[in-house]
Amino acid sequence: MTDPVQDYTRLGDLIRQRTGLALENNRHVDVARLGERLLEELNLPNLHSLITQLDAQPTGAPLWQAVVDAVAVGETYFFRNQAHFNALRFHVLPALVNQRRASGQKQLRLWSAGCASGEEPYSLAILLRELIPDIDTWYISILGTDIDMDRLGVARRGCYGRSAFRNETPPDVREAWFTPCEKGYQIGDAVRRMVIFNSLNLVEDTYPSIATGTMHLDIIVCRNVTIYFDTPTIQRVVNNFHQALMPEGWLIVGHSEPLAANYQNFIVRNFENAVFYQKQPLDIASLFVSPAPTLSEAPPTPLARSVPARLAARPPDRRTAHPAPPPASKLNFSIAEAALQRAKQAADREDWDEAQRCLAEAGQAEALLPQVQYLRALIEMHAGRPQNAITALQRAVAHSPHFALGHYWLGELYVTRGERRAAARHWRLAAQSIANLPSDQPVLFADDLTVEMLRGLLALRLGTLPASS
Numbered sequence: 001m002t003d004p005v006q007d008y009t010r011l012g013d014l015i016r017q018r019t020g021l022a023l024e025n026n027r028h029v030d031v032a033r034l035g036e037r038l039l040e041e042l043n044l045p046n047l048h049s050l051i052t053q054l055d056a057q058p059t060g061a062p063l064w065q066a067v068v069d070a071v072a073v074g075e076t077y078f079f080r081n082q083a084h085f086n087a088l089r090f091h092v093l094p095a096l097v098n099q100r101r102a103s104g105q106k107q108l109r110l111w112s113a114g115c116a117s118g119e120e121p122y123s124l125a126i127l128l129r130e131l132i133p134d135i136d137t138w139y140i141s142i143l144g145t146d147i148d149m150d151r152l153g154v155a156r157r158g159c160y161g162r163s164a165f166r167n168e169t170p171p172d173v174r175e176a177w178f179t180p181c182e183k184g185y186q187i188g189d190a191v192r193r194m195v196i197f198n199s200l201n202l203v204e205d206t207y208p209s210i211a212t213g214t215m216h217l218d219i220i221v222c223r224n225v226t227i228y229f230d231t232p233t234i235q236r237v238v239n240n241f242h243q244a245l246m247p248e249g250w251l252i253v254g255h256s257e258p259l260a261a262n263y264q265n266f267i268v269r270n271f272e273n274a275v276f277y278q279k280q281p282l283d284i285a286s287l288f289v290s291p292a293p294t295l296s297e298a299p300p301t302p303l304a305r306s307v308p309a310r311l312a313a314r315p316p317d318r319r320t321a322h323p324a325p326p327p328a329s330k331l332n333f334s335i336a337e338a339a340l341q342r343a344k345q346a347a348d349r350e351d352w353d354e355a356q357r358c359l360a361e362a363g364q365a366e367a368l369l370p371q372v373q374y375l376r377a378l379i380e381m382h383a384g385r386p387q388n389a390i391t392a393l394q395r396a397v398a399h400s401p402h403f404a405l406g407h408y409w410l411g412e413l414y415v416t417r418g419e420r421r422a423a424a425r426h427w428r429l430a431a432q433s434i435a436n437l438p439s440d441q442p443v444l445f446a447d448d449l450t451v452e453m454l455r456g457l458l459a460l461r462l463g464t465l466p467a468s469s
């Protein structure tokens with residue numbers, strides 16, 4: 001005979017481990033009653049056998065779905081929390097849309113994590129349709145995920161009863177975006193097509209990843225989901241969200257989500273009755289970490305012989321794959337390298353004139369050409385001059401044909417001009433350049449991007465293009 005108190009504790013622990021849902025925080029759930037109900041429904045002899053079966057099965061299995069159904073709260077409705085939607089409508093989205101338009105990159109990626117029956121991601125889709133008149137010329141991806149498959153089924157069907165529309169739901173939304181149907185209101189196809197639903201357990205480390213479509217996001221909305229999670233789990237989830245976001249991307253959590261301390265990696269942004277968390281901007285210097293002029297992704301070129309003694313004397317690491325060349329033009333190189341550092345610092349201060357002056361100086365050392373052109377391209381992209389960025393990157397890849405990040409950005413720049421073939425060509429060249437590198441190696445000039453992440457990103461970007469590109 002096992003001790004029933006111990007069994008209930010083990011059941012609670014197992015549910016917390018697998019779903020993040022801590023039952024003691026989940027006051028509406030009585031573990032004893034939940035256990036009894038499951039035993040009856042599943043026709044099992046005792047708690048011990050229930051626990052053994054649960055332990056042996058993946059969280060997506062029907063047995064676990066019965067548990068999730070009993071434990072998770074799926075309450076949601078369209079445009080829940082007006083203050084959040086106002087902050088998005090009047091501040092966050094207009095700025096983001098304008099910025100993307102100016103840079104010629106008409107794309108947005110949003111994720112509603114813990115979307116229940118889909119009202120939240122559909123509200124985001126409706127909001128974007130209302131805000132962007134030429135939305136059909138944009139690349140917009142909205143992902144809705146949840147652990148509860150039944151609710152995801154409702155979301156995919158897109159048919160809602162009256163309770164999905166409450167006081168906070170703008171009154172014209174139902175008429176504008178739904179048609180009456182037998183069971184209530186059917187969401188229109190234009191909105192439905194904008195959202196993809198997938199099951200994803202936030203407690204499992206399957207994100208950020210290409211496979212789950214959870215990388216390089218502009219906005220993550222995760223509201224009223226982590227309220228029942230314990231603190232270490234929340235910190236892990238929030239940390240994963242941070243990695244999944246683009247620089248300056250937004251994390252939006254619910255009003256009752258605990259402890260601001262969990263979001264300390266983010267900048268706190270206050271709006272009327274709403275607090276959002278924003279990831280730090282791109283630090284150009286951090287994108288540009290390796291001063292080594294020999295590109296590990298490139299074959300040795302005669303120009304690489306001007307590596308200075310200081311760098312050449314370093315023990316060989318995974319980035320500098322080629323033998324150290326003699327210190328032929330040490331003095332010139334040192335001066336140019338110092339100018340490059342000044343250019344990076346000026347770019348970080350957003351002093352673009354000074355950055356350009358220093359770059360011109362640094363550009364005199366030919367071995368630094370890829371670095372100089374890459375930094376120039378980043379500055380030009382920032383300034384909204386995509387053509388100049390393309391010219392700079394073309395020079396960088398002409399000098400170092402295996403410069404993966406250079407090809408990657410060329411792909412991004414071409415695709416936003418509608419030049420899909422050119423984009424596909426550069427993304428393929430980027431993929432070839434890193435094909436034989438170890439997965440966990442940082443990509444040259446981008447310490448926080450590994451080869452594996454870039455591979456995934458390239459697969460995703462190539463997947464957005466027609467096969468004929």
Ligand SMILES: C[S@@+](CC[C@H](N)C(=O)[O-])C[C@H]1O[C@@H](n2cnc3c(N)ncnc32)[C@H](O)[C@@H]1O
Pocket residue numbers: 018019020021072073074075076077080113114115116117120145146147148151200201202203222223224225254
């Ligand atoms: C209250 S609903 C929130 C819906 C919507 N975000 C909103 O605020 O209106 C909470 C959702 O979180 C989901 N959830 C709970 N634990 C989860 C987990 N570990 N992974 C993914 N989703 C989870 C539940 O299934 C439920 O559908």
